[in-house]
Amino acid sequence: MRCLLFYDITNDRIRAKIADACLDYGLDRVQYSVFTGRLSRNLQEELFLKVTALLGDQAGSIVLLPICQKDWQARAEKGEMPAPFLRTG
Amino acid sequence: MRCLLFYDITNDRIRAKIADACLDYGLDRVQYSVFTGRLSRNLQEELFLKVTALLGDQAGSIVLLPICQKDWQARAEKGEMPAPFLRTG
Numbered sequence: 001m002r003c004l005l006f007y008d009i010t011n012d013r014i015r016a017k018i019a020d021a022c023l024d025y026g027l028d029r030v031q032y033s034v035f036t037g038r039l040s041r042n043l044q045e046e047l048f049l050k051v052t053a054l055l056g057d058q059a060g061s062i063v064l065l066p067i068c069q070k071d072w073q074a075r076a077e078k079g080e081m082p083a084p085f086l087r088t089g
Numbered sequence: 090m091r092c093l094l095f096y097d098i099t100n101d102r103i104r105a106k107i108a109d110a111c112l113d114y115g116l117d118r119v120q121y122s123v124f125t126g127r128l129s130r131n132l133q134e135e136l137f138l139k140v141t142a143l144l145g146d147q148a149g150s151i152v153l154l155p156i157c158q159k160d161w162q163a164r165a166e167k168g169e170m171p172a173p174f175l176r177t178g
Contacts, residue, residue, distance in 0.1 A: 004154075006095060008120035008170055031097035031150050033122075045165075052167045061120050065093075065164040068157060075154040076134075078141045081097055 002067045003027075003044050005051070006034040009060035018051045018062070031081050036067070091156045092116075092133050094140070095123040098149035107140045107151070120170050125156070 005022055009015040015033070023029070025047045027037035039047065048064045055062060094111055098104040104122070112118070114136045116126035128136065137153045144151060 004093075006120060006123055008123070030152065031095060031122075033120075034095055034097070034152075048165045048167075055168060059168070061166070061168040061170045063119065063123075063164055063166045065156070066160045067154070068160055071155045071157055071160065075152055076137045077150070077152045078137075079144060079148070079150040081150045 001041060001044070002036060002038050002069065002072055003064055004034065004036045004067050005047070005062070005064045006031075007051070007055075007060060007062040008033065009055065009058070009062070011058050011060070014054055014056075014058055014060070017054050021047065021050050021054065029081070041066075090130060090133070091125060091127050091158065091161055092153055093123065093125045093156050094136070094151070094153045095120075096140070096144075096149060096151040097122065098144065098147070098151070100147050100149070103143055103145075103147055103149070106143050110136065110139050110143065118170065130155075 007018055022035040025039060025043060027035035030036050044064060051062055094116065096107055111124040114128060114132060116124035119125050133153060140151055
């Protein structure tokens with residue numbers, strides 16, 4: 001089942017580790033801090049446990065949301081993710 | 090119907106205007122660049138047109154996704170949005 005995982009995390013090192021975990025689970029990066037892909041419910045739970053453990057008690061927010069196919073197909077999108085080295089904020 | 094709107098935009102001024110538009114349409118900020126709320130399909134389309142017009146040809150990505158109640162209720166969340174003035178990235 002498709003899921004969307006997004007986060008807002010202050011600590012650069014933790015943010016990078018969480019991005020790596022999402023990529024390790026086969027998710028695609030759709031924005032700098034937003035990933036999506038198809039994972040079984042079990043793997044979604046496993047990934048969520050992993051990324052929340054990485055966050056620990058540091059400041060930040062992580063959300064993992066299942067997305068049904070109908071909703072995903074109805075999304076509206078514009079533009080491309082800015083190149084990381086062009087980001088100013 | 091509930092929707093999720095998220096963006097990754099380089100230009101600070103445009104990013105702030107898009108956040109204001111989301112708040113004007115009654116969405117709640119769940120992360121620094123992620124908003125959610127209930128809007129009719131027509132208002133979702135209107136908001137998407139507005140925010141893509143604000144982005145214009147500047148670098149960035151905006152996605153608006155409808156979210157069914159079942160998926161929204163199945164989300165997993167941890168933590169709080171960091172205070173804006175504590176963000177380092």
